[in-house]
Amino acid sequence: MLTLYSFGPAANSLKPLLALYEKGLEFTPRFVDPTKFEHHEDWFKKLNPRGQVPALDHDGHIITESTVICEYLEDAFPDAPRLRPTNPVEIAEMRVWTKWVDEYFCWCVSTIGWERLIGPMARKLSDEEFEAKIARIPVPEQRTKWRSARAGFPKEVLEEEMRKVGVSVDRLEKRLSESPWLAGENYTLADICNFAIANGMQFGYSDIVNKDVTPNLVAWIERINERPAVKEMFAKSKTEMPPRGE
Ligand SMILES: N[C@@H](CCC(=O)N[C@@H](CS)C(=O)NCC(=O)O)C(=O)O
Numbered sequence: 001m002l003t004l005y006s007f008g009p010a011a012n013s014l015k016p017l018l019a020l021y022e023k024g025l026e027f028t029p030r031f032v033d034p035t036k037f038e039h040h041e042d043w044f045k046k047l048n049p050r051g052q053v054p055a056l057d058h059d060g061h062i063i064t065e066s067t068v069i070c071e072y073l074e075d076a077f078p079d080a081p082r083l084r085p086t087n088p089v090e091i092a093e094m095r096v097w098t099k100w101v102d103e104y105f106c107w108c109v110s111t112i113g114w115e116r117l118i119g120p121m122a123r124k125l126s127d128e129e130f131e132a133k134i135a136r137i138p139v140p141e142q143r144t145k146w147r148s149a150r151a152g153f154p155k156e157v158l159e160e161e162m163r164k165v166g167v168s169v170d171r172l173e174k175r176l177s178e179s180p181w182l183a184g185e186n187y188t189l190a191d192i193c194n195f196a197i198a199n200g201m202q203f204g205y206s207d208i209v210n211k212d213v214t215p216n217l218v219a220w221i222e223r224i225n226e227r228p229a230v231k232e233m234f235a236k237s238k239t240e241m242p243p244r245g246e
Helices: 011-023 042-047 066-076 088-123 127-135 140-151 155-176 189-198 215-225 228-240
Strands: 002-006 028-031 055-058 061-064
Touching: 002 011, 011 066, 011 088, 011 189, 011 228, 042 055, 055 066, 061 066, 066 088, 066 189, 088 140, 088 155, 088 189, 127 140, 155 215, 189 215, 215 228
Parallel strands: 002 028
Antiparallel strands: 002 055, 055 061
């Protein structure tokens, strides 16, 4: 039995959702409500001591880290449609892209997202409420990030992160002008993991991601959104992810 704990179809949670649907695997979706800080509750920290989503429960084995979950699904269900090449050179190429999204691309986009979304949310809390939430966060770096978002990230940090977003967008556009998918001729975890972060940039970063400046990146985002498994995943995720306990 597979159960996926997630915030729903965005960012890191989107990676295993895309892989599960593309592979046609049956699973129970369990929505963890970020607005209620459910991921910092004890029941969830028993599953993932870092208090972060996504987390996969496969017959009682808990797998964490979004990209690792995707690779795990490939290893555990090799007969389902493959999302990882078989040729070692192509596997290496795919992993360069999944490593890059985890180590570079997701971080700059994340900081801007925290500034835009988490900051205003954190500022609505009283000092007392805020400190009570912070005290339940298990990872020290995440506590610091909450404090920085609440205070507003320094201008130099935001400028540097926006520079890195620009580098990321250029890198994706260049690669996608050379081949239809990031690791070559086939749709792989390289596409899934990068799309999870890039989808929506045509709205949130429309000045640098648009049909004129990055035609190949926009076409790739649209192509992935048109895949039957992706359409089904977005449609079902809207209705199939009731809050925990419902
Ligand atoms: N490296 C982890 C990062 C997971 C992560 O940052 N998850 C976010 C949601 S996209 C989260 O749980 N944020 C809440 C928090 O860190 O307090 C992965 O790829 O799974």
